[in-house]
């Protein structure tokens with residue numbers, strides 16, 4: 605099991621950057637020092653009845669800070685959105701097995717909605733050419749941050765309000781975007797389609813899975829996924845919180 609450390613971190617910024625999407629910057633040097641791209645932290649709501657911590661991916665790792673970007677979907681994230689700079693929040697150390705940046709000529713980073721944040725730190729840590737293809741329902745966010753990290757950014761929206769009207773895979777095909785390695789985070793349906801696309805073009809892809817989690821430390825087994833193994837059943841259950849959230853697209857059993 606991962607070592608569990610929870611600290612009270614000072615909120616430096618908590619600002620709405622798109623409708624219902626917030627950027628929270630925490631002063632947390634001890635957590636930042638041990639964090640890597642594609643990992644997540646557990647944020648603890650203060651309200652007693654919201655028992656479980658909420659897992660949020662690390663968007664950027666600073667020398668003394670952690671940046672998180674979260675969407676408001678329920679009670680916990682609604683509570684977080686109400687915090688002001690200067691207040692504190694309980695946050696865990698960085699958890700999970702994140703992205704493994706590869707030495708590549710061209711990397712393609714594919715994000716969907718609230719799955720885009722961990723791609724920012726990944727882009728920052730990679731050398732070589734970087735192309736980010738990011739999809740949203742309507743309103744994009746984190747474009748500038750990805751550009752600052754050296755990525756050429758392509759945007760797709762369902763509404764067609766910004767960028768290409770359609771999904772990220774249609775955009776990749778339309779623009780003829782290619783690379784020697786793909787990385788992705790977003791809704792499962794997008795990851796599944798991207799894994800199939802990458803298989804068809806014989807290119808590896810790392811995918812960050814998102815399952816509902818209980819403890820976030822590998823103890824409650826609430827977030828398992830099926831990973832292909834040479835066993836009788838052909839798969840093994842792995843914990844998204846500890847063995848993941850990042851797996852190779854080719855090793856995930858998608859149909860369930």
Ligand SMILES: Cc1cc2nc3c(=O)[nH]c(=O)nc-3n(C[C@H](O)[C@H](O)[C@H](O)COP(=O)(O)OP(=O)(O)OC[C@H]3O[C@@H](n4cnc5c(N)ncnc54)[C@H](O)[C@@H]3O)c2cc1C
Nearest residue numbers: 658659660661673674675677678679680681718814815816
């Ligand atoms: C490894 C990991 C990394 C994540 N990173 C981010 C991130 O960077 N930014 C971000 O905004 N969110 C992220 N999430 C999702 C985030 O944890 C949930 O949105 C949050 O816990 C919801 O808490 P809540 O109390 O607001 O909502 P709840 O009241 O708990 O739930 C409200 C609604 O959200 C749905 N929901 C809750 N959790 C999830 C989930 N994990 N996946 C899909 N639907 C869910 C519920 O089914 C329900 O419909 C991540 C989740 C995981 C597992």
